[in-house]
Amino acid sequence: MxxxxxxxxxxxxxxxxxxxxxxxxxxxxxxxxxxxxxxxxxxxxxxxxxxxxxxxxxxxxxxxxNKYGFYEGSLYPRVQLNSGLVVVKQSEHYLDKEKRCFIAKQFVESIQHNILKTLKYYSKKGKDLDEYIKIIEKEEVSGDINQIMSSEAWIWKNFYSSFNNILKKFHMDKREIRPPTNEINALISFGNSLLYSTALSEIYQTYLHPSVSYLHEPSDRRFSLSLDLADMFKPIIVDRVIFKLVNTNKITEKHFVNDMGFLLNDKGRQIFISEYQKKLETTIKHPTLNRKVSYRYLIRLEGYKLIKHILGDKEYESFRMWW
Missing domain, CATH: 3.100.10.20 (CRISPR-associated endonuclease Cas1, N-terminal domain)
Known part of the structure; x- marks a missing residue:
């Protein structure tokens, strides 16, 4: 393998x-x-x-x-799986506002669902999270692309606010990125960058073009579709890895360096990557494929589902954690 x-x-x-x-x-x-x-x-x-x-x-x-764990770029091979029809249809669904909003709404509803699944999991373990669960449950994802993105930002803001009730150590004031201002922000940034690169590799195994996205605005300098797909899996991959490593004391203060912003040292990166890789390799019985698939393969399946949607074969329903 x-x-x-x-x-x-x-x-x-x-x-x-x-x-x-x-x-x-x-x-x-x-x-x-x-x-x-x-x-x-x-x-x-x-x-x-x-x-x-x-x-x-x-x-x-x-x-x-870079040294903060932020993704900077890729050496991207010539596309192996090439379909002009898929790229044309993919672009059409971006240019058509209604079609784009449908896909973007599916992405955000997936984020909302998977965040709630994560919060309810920790609520059952005795964490005081009812307030955040109620707030996120009440958020209705609708409207144009700006309203959908606003809902996404509100959902993430409240999710990150719940971290202090889940984590046994460190403190999360608010999400700050460049540079990360504390240990948790450093872990989130590092984990998100890993997941973005994983999503990019999985998109490469499909006919989709990585620069044509629906929730994130396409950019000249990034593969924005990998951001779209990765965001749905952050709560169940990146954030669950963070909670486990911090709450079991596998990541502690000694694994960080404060160099104009917090970043993991070499040992900290190794610990995080090891746990992240274990999470990607974790398998779960898929309800429609009727076989076990890895968390990593679930990301690729989203790509396949998107292709079926843009080609008109089957309407897209985004990933919702079912276990």
Whole structure:
């Protein structure tokens, strides 16, 4: 089974025959090319032309992150699965306001549902969350794209406000991003960046174009569809990982550095990535496929469902956690 590769140190990726080598001052490590499906670079990593060529040939995305864990960009291979019809229909559903709003509303209703599932899970564990559950349940997602985005922002704001009632340590005043102003904001930013890159890799396995999105505005400098898909899974992947790591003391104050903003140190990143990867590999029985699928594969399934919707085969119903 292919797995993501996470590089936390500085170094050079080079090619040796038909495989890769990562070289730095400490050692030289061989990386079997057929064992990986993506590479995530958190250190300063340079790619030799031979390595870049091999990665592009094998269809392996390389994602780059800055020292705060923010996604900066990707080396994106030539599209393997190409359908002009899908891209045309995907663009049509963005340009048509009604069609775009339908999909965006589905995304936000998924976010709302999955946040409520998470809050109710912790409420059953004795956390005082009734106030936040009621507020989020009352929010009706409707209207034009600006109203839908406003509802999304309100839902996230109240969800983040509930963190202090879930977490046993650290404090969350409000969501602050650039740079993260405390430990929890640092964890959220790091986890979200990981999930965005995972979503991008899953979109690559479909006919969808990663730059044509519906909730987030398409941008010249980002693959905004990965933001759309990732947001639905944040509450059950990223936030659940954060709650577990903090509440079990696997992540503590010693795993952060305050350098004009909080960021995880090398050990902290390793702990987070390990738990994040376990969550992605967790399997659940799918009600319609009638087989177990991983959390990671659920993201790809959203891509397949979107394709069926824009082609007129089956109306899109966004992911709602059912377990």
């Amino acid at each position: 292919k797995k993501p590769l996470y590089i936390n140190s500085h170094g050079i990726l080079t090619r040796k025959a038909n495989t890769l080598q990562f070289i730095n001052e400490e050692n030289k490590k061989t990386i079997p090319i057929h064992a990986i499906n993506e590479i995530n670079c958190f250190g300063k990593v340079s790619l030799k032309s031979g390595a870049s060529s091999l990665l592009m040939k094998e269809g392996i995305i390389v994602n780059f992150f």
